[in-house]
Structures are given as structure tokens and as C-alpha cells.
Amino acid sequence: MTPVLYRIVRATAGRALRIGWRPAVHGLEHLPAGGAVLAGNHLSVADELFLGAVVPRHIAFWAKAEYFRGHRLAGALVRGLGAIPVERGGGRAVLSAFDAAVPVLRAGGLVAVFPEGTRSPDGRLYRGRTGAVRLARQAGVPIVPFGVTGTDAVQPIDARWPRRVPGAEIGFRFGAPVDVAGGSVREATDEVIRHIAALSGQEYVPAYAPLLRLGR
Template identity: 60%
Template structure:
């Protein structure tokens, strides 16, 4: 676990656990040493804070390339933070540039690291669960690692969309549920098979959260993550 990530767990992670006392279920489904992908619903920016706080292993989150490529004192500081946390750089230009994030994630997964992916592609605008994109399935099959469905409940009340930081202690209760791993080793990587695997993952997430499912992609808004 990178030293800066460890420091973050001891400080921010401890504050999240002590302040909001999240309910956690299914930690036994997290592999002790093997790489895996956490495929989670996405209600709030706080989702990443809670996941990082309750998962005992290092999680490699995605971070937009601007945090790595900035100049000046602020740019160097952001780059130091992102690299120190073991984040994966994401190019938002699309095409081959965007695929470099997947290229960077595959060796991390094969070496036993864990990566968080939000199949919906953005935060839910209304609390419902939207159709998943196939990126998580494609990455899992390419790396030969399982997908762990994750259900996050209540974080949209702690840090609603547009709120720059979590509300003060006592504002709502968060629950994080980890489902049983879905094995992907040996699965085909054609479009139809990846779609089927993605739908399987989304069905498991829905079982964990009880959200209403919407069979279309979530609308992306400017500045959404």
C-alpha cells in the first residue's frame, strides 16, 4: 500500500468511519491478495471516500489527466498526490488516449491490486440505477480477475450532487455492501458476451441496493464524474 494512501486511511479514512459509522456487509468477499475490480453504483463523490475507508487493501481510483499534467507549484503538488495515492490517469479526449487508462490498469490488476469502476459512467442524477457500460467487464476479462459487485446506499444524503464536501457528522447513514465475486477468467471478450456480463453485474448491484433499475444510460452532465 503506498505510504500516502496509508496516511490517507489513517486520517481521512478514520474520520469517515468515526464520523459517519458506515454499515459494512460482505467484507469476506474481498480477496486477501488477488487483484479484483470493484463495480459499484455511484450516488455521490463521497462514494470513493467511504470505499477507501472501509476496504482494508489499496484501491486504485481513476483520476483525470489534468491532475497529473499540471504545471507550477499546484500542478506539481497535484501530481505528487495522485502518484502517491497510486491513482490511474484517465485521458478524457476519448479514442486511443482514453484506452491508456485501461492499459495502465491491467498490470496493476495482474499484480494483485484492486481497481474501482463505476459502470454507470457518472453519478446517478436521481438515485436510480442506470444501465452499465461494458468497460468494467472488458477490463476484468482482459486482466483475468473477478468483478466484485458493490452496493452503496445513503451517500447522496451525506454529500449531494453540487455539495463540495460531505455534510457535518450525523447527516445520514451510509451502507456499503460487497457481493460475491463474479469470475471472468476464460470468458469471451466479444461485444455480446461483455454486454451479458455487464448486465449480470448490474443485476447483482441492484440486489445489494434495492434501487429502481433504468434500462438506459444515465445522462451525463458537464463536470460530472
């Protein structure tokens, strides 16, 4: 069930984003009717905003746990939108994010994950962390890769809100679902990243991206 706040935000802020920036969207027909993990590159905080605006279904985002523990208003907002807190440090703490996400996927919902684990510091695509594949396997759903472009121009690091930039174009390309049930988790993750690279057109860096601090 789509949270009430999510419906309100999509009908207001989401509509404003679609009208104001007119993002180009391709491949929505690849979204299955049932559950799926949406896995894409991460250029800007605006990625989540525009992804929620262009996909006509509720998306449960994995959000940094710092947002839930920070400002009271920010915590209430991410909870009301149906976001799932995730501890980026890994270990046992990250399992709570899986516990919350798996029922959503098994019930036919969508969960968005950015395998790089943080925003790209320089516009390139970095090595993927294995959480998206592990989540898809545990829930028994496919991964739908997507590539986003242009969001780093309209909301670069340290910008509080998206802005209108002449010539900047936002685009989303969704690929066909990827079955990640076979092979090693690392191999499956690398395959997903290859699909994302093809959709986003980014240069690939075979190393993990440095984690950005909250607020950056």
C-alpha cells in the same frame, strides 16, 4: 505496494470518516486475496472516500482525466493516491487506463470502477458501460460487485465536502465475486449491474446516465 500517501490518508481522513459517519459494511469476506475489479453504483464524489475508508487494502481508482489536468494540488493528490486517469470519451484514449490498471490487477491489487461512468443524477441505477468487464477479462480477475447507499445525502451534487445529516446512514454491501469470462461483454456487464442493483436496492434505468461536468 500501497502508496505512502494512501496509507497516511487512510490512517487520518479514513479514520475520521469511519468514526464520524460510522458506515455499515457487509460482505468484506467476499474480497479475494488476489486481484479483483470492484464495481459499484455511483451516487456521490464521497463514494471513493468512503470506499477507501472501509476496505482495508489499497484501491486504485479510475479517476476522470480532468482531475489530473486541473488544479496542480488536485493532480498531485490523485497521483499520490495511486489513481488511474481515464478519458471518459472512449476510443484510443481510454486504452491508457487499461494499460495502467491491468498490471495492478495481475499483481494482486484492487481497482475500483463505477460502470455507470458518472454519478447518478437522480439516485437511480443506470445502464453499465462495458469497461469494467473488459478490464477484468484482460487481467484475468473476477469482478466484486458492491452497492453503496447514503453518500448522496452526506455529499450531494455541488457539495464540496461530506456533511453530517441527521438520519442519513451510509452503507456498503459487497457481493460474491462474479466470473465474467464467458458470454458477450454486454451480457456480462448487464449481469454485473443486476448484482449491483440487488446490493444497492436502486431502481434500474435501461439507459446511460448523462455525463456530469467536472465540478458537478
